[in-house]
Amino acid sequence: MAARIYQIPRNAMQSGRALTDKWVLEFEPAEARKPDPLTGWAGSGDTQRQVKLTFPSCEAAKAYAEKYGIIFLVVATPEKKLKIQAYADNFR
Structure with missing residues (x-):
C-alpha cells in the first residue's frame, strides 16, 4: 500500500488561499x-482510492504513515512565481 503526501494547491480560478495550508495523504x-460491461462506467475493486486524509502539517502526515506502515512519497509544493507588473505595461 503506497501513498503520496502533498499540499493542497491554490485554486487557479480564484484568488483566495483557503485550505492551502492543509496536507493530504x-x-x-x-x-x-x-x-x-453493463453500464460502461469505469470502476475497480480498489477501495483505497476513495480515501483522502487531511493533516495540518507534513510532519503529521508522515507520522501517520509511519505509524501504520504505509510507504509514502512526499510531493514537493511548487514554488510560487509572482509576475509583478504595472497596469501600464498592458499598453506598451
Missing part, C-alpha cells in the same frame, strides 16, 4: 480502472 491506485 492519498493512496496510489492498486489496480487499473476497467469499464463495466
